[in-house]
Each structure stands twice: as structure tokens, then as C-alpha cells.
Amino acid sequence: MPAGVFLLQTFLEECYNFNIRLLPIKNWAFDRSFLDLILKHIARKDFGLRDIFKISFLKPKRKFRLFQVEPTMDCNLKCCMCPWMNLRRPGSKMDWKIFEAAARYFRLAEEVDLTGGGEPLLHPRLEEMVRSAKSAGCVVGFSTNATLLFPEQTQIFLDAGIDWIAYSVDGATPETYERIRGGASFEKVMKNICGVQQLKERRGSIKPRTMLFFVMMKENVHELPAMVRLAKCMGIDQIVAKNLDVILKEGDDERRIFRNSGEGEVDSSVSMAVAEAREVARDLKILLRVYELTPVEKPICEQSPLKSLFVAWDGSVSPCINLSYIQDRCFGGKWQRFPIVRFGNVATEPLEVIWKKTEYRSFRKLLQNRGEGGSANFTESLLPDLSPYSERRCSSSPPPGCGVCYYLYGV
Numbered sequence: 001m002p003a004g005v006f007l008l009q010t011f012l013e014e015c016y017n018f019n020i021r022l023l024p025i026k027n028w029a030f031d032r033s034f035l036d037l038i039l040k041h042i043a044r045k046d047f048g049l050r051d052i053f054k055i056s057f058l059k060p061k062r063k064f065r066l067f068q069v070e071p072t073m074d075c076n077l078k079c080c081m082c083p084w085m086n087l088r089r090p091g092s093k094m095d096w097k098i099f100e101a102a103a104r105y106f107r108l109a110e111e112v113d114l115t116g117g118g119e120p121l122l123h124p125r126l127e128e129m130v131r132s133a134k135s136a137g138c139v140v141g142f143s144t145n146a147t148l149l150f151p152e153q154t155q156i157f158l159d160a161g162i163d164w165i166a167y168s169v170d171g172a173t174p175e176t177y178e179r180i181r182g183g184a185s186f187e188k189v190m191k192n193i194c195g196v197q198q199l200k201e202r203r204g205s206i207k208p209r210t211m212l213f214f215v216m217m218k219e220n221v222h223e224l225p226a227m228v229r230l231a232k233c234m235g236i237d238q239i240v241a242k243n244l245d246v247i248l249k250e251g252d253d254e255r256r257i258f259r260n261s262g263e264g265e266v267d268s269s270v271s272m273a274v275a276e277a278r279e280v281a282r283d284l285k286i287l288l289r290v291y292e293l294t295p296v297e298k299p300i301c302e303q304s305p306l307k308s309l310f311v312a313w314d315g316s317v318s319p320c321i322n323l324s325y326i327q328d329r330c331f332g333g334k335w336q337r338f339p340i341v342r343f344g345n346v347a348t349e350p351l352e353v354i355w356k357k358t359e360y361r362s363f364r365k366l367l368q369n370r371g372e373g374g375s376a377n378f379t380e381s382l383l384p385d386l387s388p389y390s391e392r393r394c395s396s397s398p399p400p401g402c403g404v405c406y407y408l409y410g411v
């Protein structure tokens with residue numbers, strides 16, 4: 001095979017593995033070291049013929065873009081803005097039989113996100129979950145507070161073939177971080193995150209792709225530019241600056257920095273911090289996505305419930321984590337109550353039966369009437385300016401619950 005074709009195919013394969021789009025993206029920053037690493041792999045003959053044939057355009061598209069499977073609702077921290085804190089019950093870990101019932105369908109999904117309302121690393125069989133998703137041919141990853149991501153753990157997950165890890169870090173200084181993430185040590189978390197990077201370098205591996213999730217609030221948004229610099233120093237691939245978009249506790253509405261429709265301008269100090277962070281990211285060539293600060297209704301949220309679903313730790317199936325748990329929430333400055341939406345349980349019913357139930361179909365129909373789903377997968381949707389629904393118009397009412405969910409408004 002000519003060397004040029006080999007190189008191109010290998011490059012496409014890596015793009016697929018890391019959810020990197022080959023289309024032009026605004027604010028796109030391409031790191032030269034990525035190409036260097038691929039060349040290094042080729043020189044070391046890490047890629048065989050079998051790998052070459054796994055290139056992205058030869059892969060069949062699967063029925064589901066994403067299965068989000070919740071290993072546990074338990075958590076070892078008490079973060080000030082955590083929406084799930086009051087919903088936790090001791091011992092809420094996914095039973096292995098329930099996991100196996102869900103895993104039977106992984107071959108239908110492109111990606112498995114092992115994240116829910118708790119800390120995934122508290123599940124004793126998380127590594128097996130990763131392996132199970134990999135053996136089904138899925139891209140797999142999880143979000144973690146990184147407090148338990150010790151070097152031995154990291155080694156295990158890298159061996160299991162994990163594709164991405166997202167760290168939740170909401171402060172660039174120990175003071176801010178530890179005030180927000182109750183019970184965590186900034187120093188230890190930084191050490192753990194650097195440990196992942198060191199291990200990747202030792203192995204000459206560009207996997208797992210690493211992301212840093214920063215929840216922007218009044219108490220920390222001024223540290224976003226510093227967070228971008230720190231993330232770059234630690235070798236993180238991408239930063240996602242999210243909003244406090246699920247407000248379930250008294251007092252949390254005062255923390256949010258985005259405006260509700262009808263409110264005045266976004267605070268100038270917030271706009272300045274975001275603008276500076278974008279500039280720093282451009283200069284340092286690190287990907288940064290900042291969620292919108294002004295809500296604009298989309299036909300369908302980025303969770304994309306037409307092609308994804310959420311399996312809670314007890315096996316119940318919902319279109320998303322919000323509908324699985326949330327009854328009372330603050331939206332637009334007012335408290336609202338909506339039914340919890342669960343369409344069945346994988347422990348007692350086959351997933352295809354749940355998916356085809358009349359009430360689940362009606363739910364999807366309401367969204368379908370508002371606009372078809374986009375093509376970006378879960379991790380692609382976190383890249384800058386890649387929201388697949390941003391330009392479409394909404395022509396009918398959303399399902400109950402979605403209308404008062406900030407995800408539908410892109411913030």
C-alpha cells in the first residue's frame with residue numbers, strides 16, 4: 001500500500017477515535033503535536049492492516065448515538081451547586097445484572113457515557129463496564145471529579161481502552177475550587193490529572209482524549225481565563241465551560257451567570273472573563289467551548305433524545321438524566337413541578353420494547369415535529385460552534401419537562 005494512503009487512512013482512524021471533525025470549525029485550533037504522535041505511531045508500526053480497515057467512513061452508523069449509563073448516584077464530595085445531592089440514597093450503585101441487561105444493547109450505540117448523578121469511580125466494576133462498551137465497538141468515557149483517579153486506576157482504564165475522560169474542575173485556585181467542591185483537595189486533583197497526562201506520554205498514546213468541565217458561576221467565572229492556561233499546562237485537550245443549568249436547590253438560582261429571557265444584559269465582568277478566556281484559548285491553541293449566556297429556544301436539546309437514552313443505576317430508562325430524576329426545578333426564576341419521565345426498566349423489559357412503547361414514541365414525536373436530529377455525536381457536540389440544532393426553528397410545543405429545561409435553550 002502506498003505510504004500516503006496508509007498515512008491518510010491512519011489519520012482518519014484517529015480522527016474517528018477522538019471525535020475530531022474533518023470539516024471546518026470556527027475557532028478550530030489544530031495541535032501540531034497530534035500529527036507528530038500519529039507519525040510516531042506509524043514509525044513504530046503500532047497500526048496493523050486490521051486497524052486500517054476500521055476507518056470511520058467504513059463503519060456503519062448505529063441506531064443510537066449515545067447510551068448514558070449511570071454506574072452510581074453515590075458521591076464522595078459535597079459540591080455547593082450539585083443538583084443531585086438531595087436525591088441521593090445510600091448504596092445507589094448499579095447492580096451487575098442490570099448493567100448486563102443494558103450492555104446487551106451496546107452494539108446499537110456509537111458511544112457509551114458512563115456518567116450519571118454520582119462519581120463513577122465509586123463503582124467497583126467501572127473498569128469492566130469500560131471493557132464491555134469497548135468490546136461492543138463503542139467510543140466510551142466518563143466524567144469524574146478526579147479525586148479518586150490515582151495512577152493505578154488510570155493505568156487500569158488506559159489498559160481497558162478508554163477513549164475520553166472529562167474532569168469536573170470549577171476553579172483555577174485552591175481557594176475557589178475547594179470552596180465549590182466540598183471535600184476535595186485542589187492539589188491532589190491536579191496531581192491525579194497530571195498523572196493521566198504523564199501516563200499517556202510514557203505510552204506515547206493520544207488516548208484518552210481529556211476534557212475539563214468548568215461550571216461557570218458568580219463565584220468562579222473570573223477564573224475561567226486562568227483555568228484555560230492551567231488546562232493547557234496540564235496537557236488537557238479541551239475545556240467545556242458550562243452553565244449551572246440544573247437548579248434544584250434554594251439559593252442556586254443566585255449563582256447562575258446567564259440571563260433569563262426578559263432580563264437585562266449579562267454582567268459585564270462575566271462577558272469580559274469569557275472574552276478573555278476565548279482569547280487565551282486561541283493564543284494557546286486549546287479547544288474551548290463556552291455555552292451561551294442568553295437562552296434561545298432550540299427545537300431539540302443537544303442531549304438529542306431521538307437518538308440517545310439514559311439508563312439510571314436502578315435500570316430505569318428515560319430520555320435523559322433530567323427527566324429521570326427532576327420533579328421540582330427553578331426555571332426562569334420560578335419554581336416549576338413536572339412529572340418524572342421513565343418509560344421502563346431494563347431489568348424487567350427488553351430495551352427494544354421500552355423504546356417502542358406508545359408513550360415513548362409520543363414523546364419522540366413531539367420532538368420530531370420540532371426538527372430532525374443532527375449528526376454530531378456526543379463528544380463532537382462539545383466542540384465550539386457545533387451545536388447541530390442552533391439554526392433550526394421551533395414550530396410546536398416541546399414535551400412536558402423539556403420546555404422548562406435550560407438544555408433546550410442552549411445555555
Ligand code: SF4
Nearest residue numbers: 301320402405407408
Ligand atoms: S430538553 Fe432537557 S429534559 Fe428535555 S430531553 Fe433535553 S435534557 Fe432532557
